[in-house]
Amino acid sequence: MGKIKALFKSKLTKWLAMACGGVVLFFLLLYGGVYVGVFGKLPSKEALGALKQEKATQVLDKNGTLIGKYYIYDRQPLAYKAFPKHLIDALIATEDVRFYEHNGIDGKSLLRVFFKNILMGDASAGGGSTITLQLAKNLYGRQQYALFGVLINKFKEAAVARRLEAVYSKKELLTLYLNTVPFPDNTYGIESASQKFFNKTASALTVSEAATLIGTLKANSYYNPRKYLKRSEARRNVVLDQMVNYSFMDKAEAEKIKQDSLTLDYHSFNHDVGLAPYFRAQVKKEVSQILKDHKKPNGNRYDLYRDGLVIHTTLDATMQQYAEAAMREHLKALQKRYEASYGEAAPWQNKDFLIQTLKKTPAFRQLKSKGLSDAAVMDTLAIKRELNVFNWDETPTQSMSVIDSLSHYLKFLNTGMLSVEPATGAIRTYIGGVDYRYFKYDHVSQSQRQVGSTFKPFVYTSAIESGIKPCKYYTLEAITYTNYDNWKPTNSGEAPENAKHLNYSLEKALSQSVNTIAVKVLHDVGISKVIAQAQKMGLKTELPAEPSLALGTAEITIKELAGAYASFVNESRPVTPYMISKIEDQRGDEIVAFKPEINQEKAFTDYTRQVMMQFMQATVNSGTAHRLQSVYGLQNAIAGKTGTTQDNKDGWFVGITPNLVAVTWVGNDDYNIGFKTTGLGQGANSALPIFAKFYQKLNRDSAFNAITRAAFETPDKDVLNDLDCQPEKEDGFFKRLFKSNKKTKEFKAN
Template identity: 60%
Template sequence: MSFKISRWFKNKWLKWLFVFGTTILFFFVGLYFSIYLGFFGELPTTESLGGIKQDQATQVLDKDGALIGKYYIYDRQPLQFKDFPKYLIDALVATEDVRFYEHDGIDNVSLLRVFVKSILLQDRSSGGGSTITLQLAKNLFGRQDFLLFSTVINKFKESIVATRIEEIYSKNEILTLYLNTVPFSDNTYGIESASRKFFNKPASELSISEAATLVGTLKANSFYNPRRNPKNCKKRRNVVFHQMVKYDYLDEEVLDTLVHQDLILNYRSFNHDVGIAPYFREAVKQELAAILDTIKSPEGHSYNLYKDGLIVHTTLDYKMQESAETAVKEHLSQLQSDFELSYGESAPWLKNKSLVESVYKNLPQYKSFKAQGLSDGQIEDSLGLKRDVSLFSWQGDTIRNITIKDSIRHYLKFLNTGMLSIDPTTGAVRTYVGGIDYRYFKYDHISQSERQVGSTFKPFVYTAAIENGMNPCTYFSLSEVTYSNYEDWTPSNSGGKQEDQYVNYTLEKALSNSVNTIAVKVLNDVGIPKVLNQVQKLGVTKALPEEPALALGVAEMNLKELTGAYASYVNQGKPVKPYYITKIEDRAGNLIVDYSPEHSQEKAFSSYTNQVLLEMMKSTVNTGTAQRLRTTYKLKNEIAGKTGTTQDNKDGWFVGITPKLVTVTWVGNDNHSIGFKTTGLGQGANSALPIFAKFYQKLNAAPEFDTITRTQFENPSEQVIEDLDCEPEKRDTFIKRLFSKKKKTKKFKGNK
C-alpha cells in the first residue's frame, strides 16, 4: 500500500493535482472560518436573529380601513403565516426549494452542483443552489462587494446565517419571514405589497393562478415583470404549475385548464406621485411628520415615517374620492378644450412674450446661471437646447423634443382645480383633490393656495346683515352707485349692462342672483367692522381688506378655511376646521395618537339667521345662478349653494351645501395674469359648478351613499317662512319715480 502511494507521489502531475486540491481545500476552509469569526464583517448572532425587525411601509387607510397609500423606502407589508393561501406556499416550495422541509438551511446536493458548475466551471446555466432559508438570509442582510471571491464569501456568510435561522425559527416562521421580505417586480417587497400592487387585493385572496404568477417572478423579477413582460410572465407561471404537478402539490387533471388561463392584472401603483388621492396623501404626510416630531416610542426613540410600519387612519372616503377625481377629469378635460378654443391663436401663452419670459427668468436654473455672471445670451444657449420632455395632456401623456420655453408655454395654458368635501358636523375630510395631476402639478390648491373668493363671500355679508337685525324682505335698488370717498368706485353687475335703477330686489333674490350692486349696499348698511367680525366668528383668521370691494370677494382665502366656514350653515351655526387624521397606530396595532377635533362650541350666528341664509342659498340652486344643477344636471337632492366669479374671470367657484356634506370647488389658472376670455366660460356656474354636479350624480348612483344624498334639510321655522314671504322684486311706482331723486353718487359709510 505504501509502495502504491509512494509511486503515486512520484507522478508530478498527480502530485501537483494533490497539492492544488489540498491548497484549495485549506483556502476555502480557512476562508469559511475567517468569515465565521467576522473578518469579513460581523455576522448576526442567534440572539439578534431572534428579534428580526424589518423596515415596513407606513400604511394610510381611509375611514373604513381601505388602503389608499403608503410611505416607504422599501414597499413592504408583513403578514402572518395563517394569511397565506396553501397553494401559495406549495407553489413557492415546488419552484424555489423542493427539499425545504428536509434540510437545515443548506441543500447539500444543490450546493455541490453550484460549487462545481457555477463557481469552478463558470456554467451559469447550471441553476441555483439557494434554499429558501439562504435566500432569506440574503434578503435580510444583503450582499457586499469584496472584489475577489465575492460570490463565495457571500455564499458562506449566507450559509452561516441560514443555519442560525433554522436553529431558532420553525419552517412556517421561515416561510413567513421569506414571503414578507422577498423582492418582487416594480420595487415591491413582500407578498402582501406585491398582491395589492399587481392584483389590487390582499394576499389571502389570491387565486392559484395569481399566486403562481407572483412566485414565478422571483426567478428574475424584471424579466418576468407581469406588467412589462406579460408573455414572459405567463410562460414562467406555467412552469410553476408544472413544478407543482411534478411534486404532487397539484392534480394533473387541472393543469391544462390552468396553463390556458389569461394573465389578468388589476395593477395599482403605490408610487408617491400616482394612485388615489396623491394631494391628500402628501397633506397627511406633512401633518404626520409634524405629529411624530412631538412623540416618542415606548423605547424612547423617534418614529420613522418610512420604516416603522405605522398605520395611519384618516377621514377620507375611498369610493367618494374616486367619484370626485372622475368628476374633475370629466369636466376639466372638456373645459380645457373650450378654454384653448376660446383664445385660439391669440392665447397669452403663445403671444405674450413677457409672460413667458417672466416665468423663464424665475426658473432655478436661470437664477443659478445669472448668479454665476453669465449673460442672457449665454444662458439662452445653455437652456435653449431641445430635449425629450414628458408632457401632461388630458388625452394622454406625450414625449416631445422641445426647449424649456416651449415647455413653459405648454404648461401655462392649463386650468387647475381644488375640490374639498367635508362632514360639516366634524370637519372630517371626505374628498380632497388638490390639482389635476400630482405628477406634473405639485402645488396643492387646497392647503397651499389662496385665491380671491369672489361672490362666495356674499353670504357672509348677508349673514352679518340678518344677524344685526336687517329684515330678509328689505328691498334694495339694482342701480349702480358711485362711491366718492373710494376714488369714485362704481361697482357693476355681471355682464356689464346698466341695470334698471327703479327695480328693487329682496335680500333673497339679490343673493340668489349674485347682484353686485346690492351686495355692496348691504355691506354699506351693516358696516365693514360688523362683517369682518362675523367672518372671524366663522373661523377665518387672516386679515381681510377693509374696503367696499370686500362684498364682492376681493379677499384671498384658503379653500380649506372657506369650506370650514360654510359648514356652519348645516352645523347649527358653528364652523369647523377640516382635518385628516383620526388615529395613528404602530405596526402591531397599538395606539400611538388618537385625534378628536376640537371645534368651537360657540355659534357664529343665531338659528334664525342660519335658517334664513340656508333658504336664500337654496334659492340660488332652485332659481338663481346655480339653477343648472336642476335644469342641466337634473339633480333632485336637497342642495343649497353659491357660485363665485372673480374680476376678469380669473377664478370660478362653487359651494355646494347638502345636509351631511359640504363641497367647495375652485377652477382657474395658476398664473394670476391668465383668466377666462369670457364670463360665459369662466363664471363659477360654468367652470366650477359642473364638478360638483358630476360628483353628486355619481354619489346618487351609488346606494352606499344614500344616507348622504337622500337626507333632507331641517324645515325652517314659521317665523322664517313668514319673514321670507314677500315678492322677490318690486318696481318703484310712477309717482315715486317722478318725484324721487336718485342719488347716483354718495359716500360709503360702511367703514364707520
C-alpha cells in the same frame, strides 16, 4: 515500460490528490475566514433572533382601505397565518421543494448543480439556492470583494442560513422570507406586492395571482407583470406545473387556471402617483409635526419611514375616486375650450409676456448669476431636449426647451376641491391640483385666492343677524362711491332698462349673485360687523375692510371656506376640516387620536341659518347654479353658491348638502392669466361641473344613499312667513316720480 507507466500514474495520482487537497483546504480556509469574521462580522444567533425588519407606514382611509405608504423599502410584514396555503405551496414547489428536509443547505441540490451545471453545462439544473440561503441574502445583501467575491458571499450566506435554521422554525423562516423577498417595482414582501399588483391583501390572493407573484422571484424585472404581462403569464404557468409535479395541486385544476388570462389591478403607492397624492403629502406633513411631540416607550423618536406606523385618515377612498374622475373629465374638456377661446392671442404665446415671466424663474436667475448677458441666457434656455411634461392627452415626452416648457405650463388651468362632513369637519375628498407629478403646489392647503361671490353669504348672514328682513328690497341700480376713488361696482351682463326702478328681495339678490345689491347690503350692515360675523363662522384670514369685500376680494383657503360653510348645515356651528383620526404603532397600540374641532358657540341664530339655506337653495333651483338641475339632472337636496372674481381669474362653487359640503376652485396658477370670457370662466361653468359630475357618481352608488338621499330641515313657520314675498318688484308711479336721480354717495365703513 510498465514501471515507468506505474511511476507516472503514481505521480499523477499524487498530484491530483494534492491539487484536490489544496482546493479543499482553500475552501476550508476561506470558509473558516468567513466564519470567524475576516471578511466582515457575521450576525450572531442573538442578533438573528432579534431581527427587526423596517416596515412601511400605512395610510388608511376611513374604512381601513390602504391608500398610501411612506417607506424607505416598500414592505408590510404579515404573520404566517395570513399566508394562504396555495401561496406557500407555490413557493416550496418553485424555489425549494426539500425546504422541510434540509438545515439551510440542500446537499442534493448542490450535487445536482455541480455535476449537471458545472461539469455537463446544463443550465436548467438551477442554482442550488435554498429559501433559507435566499433569506440570508435578502436580509444582509452582498458586498463587493476584490477576489473570490462570489465564493465569499456564498459562504457568508451559508453560515447565516445555518444559524437562521437553528434560531427559527420552518414557519418562521417562511414568514421572514415572504416578508423580505424583493418583488418587481421596488416592492419588498408579499403583502406589498399583493396590494400593488392586485389591490388586495395577500390572504385574498387566488392561486393564479399567488403563482404569478412567486414566478417573478426568478427575475423580478424580467417577469414584471406590469411591463411584460404575457411573459409573466407564461412564468405563472411554469409555477403551476411545478405545483402539479410535486403534488400540490391537481393537473386539471392547473390547466383550467392556465386558460384564464392574467388580470392586474395595479395600484402604485409611489408618493407622486396613485389615489389622493396631495392628501397623502399633506398627511405626511401633519404626521411629521405630530410625532415631534410623541415618543416611543423607550424614549426614542418614531421614524415615519421605518417604524410601520398605521395612520387612520378621514378620507373615503371610493368618494375620492369619484371626485378625481369628475375633475379629470371636466378639466380635460374645459382646457380645450379655454385654449380655443384665446386662439393665437394666448398670453402664453406672447413673446414679451414670456420673457417677463422667464426672468422670474430660478433657471434664468441662476444663469444670470454666472455673468451671462440676457441674450446668452435666452440662447441657453432655448436649447431643446427630451422632457416629461404634463398633457391631458397622456403624451408626456416631448422635445422642448426651457422656454417652450414655460409656455406649455402657463396655459394650464388648475383646480382645488375639498369635501367635508359638516357635522365633524372630517375630510372625505381632497384634490390639491390636476396632477401631483407635475404640479406640487396644493390648492387646498396652501393656496389663497380671491373667493368672489362665494363671500356674499357672509354678508347676507350678517344682514339677517342684524335684523334686516329677508323681504327687504334693494334696487339693482349701480352707485358710484365717491370716498373710494369713485368705485362703481356693476353686475355681470347687460343691466335691465328699468334697473333704476327694479328691486330684488334679498333671496333673489343672493341667488342671482347681484353685485350692486351685495355692496348696498354691506353698507347697511357695516363692514366691521360683516368681518366679525365671518370670523365667528371660522374665517381666520385677515379680511380687507373695504367695500369690495362684498364682492369677494378677500383671499381665503379652500379649507377655511369649507369649514365656514359647514355651519349652515351644522346647527350654525363652523368646523375645522381635519384629515387624521388616529395614529397607531405597528403593534396596533394607539399613539395619538384626534376629535373633531367644532365650535360650541353658534355663529348665528337658527332663524338666520334657515333663511340662508332657503336663499342658497334658491341659487340652485332658479339662480346662478340652476344648471345643476337643468344640465346635470341633479334633483338632490342641494344648496350652493357660485363665485367669479374680477377679470375672470377664479371660478368657484360651494355645494351644500345635509351631510356633505364641497368647495371647488378652478383657475390659472399665474394670476396674470384669467379666462378669456365670463361665460367660460364664471364659477357656474368652470367649477360647478366638477361638483355636478362628482354628485352624479355618488347618486349611482347606493353605498352613499345616506349622503345623496338626505333632506334639509324644514324651516320654521316664521321663516316661511318672512320669505313669503315677490322676488322682485318695480317702483310705483309716485316712487319713480320722487326718487332721487343721484347716483353717487359716500360709503360708510361702519
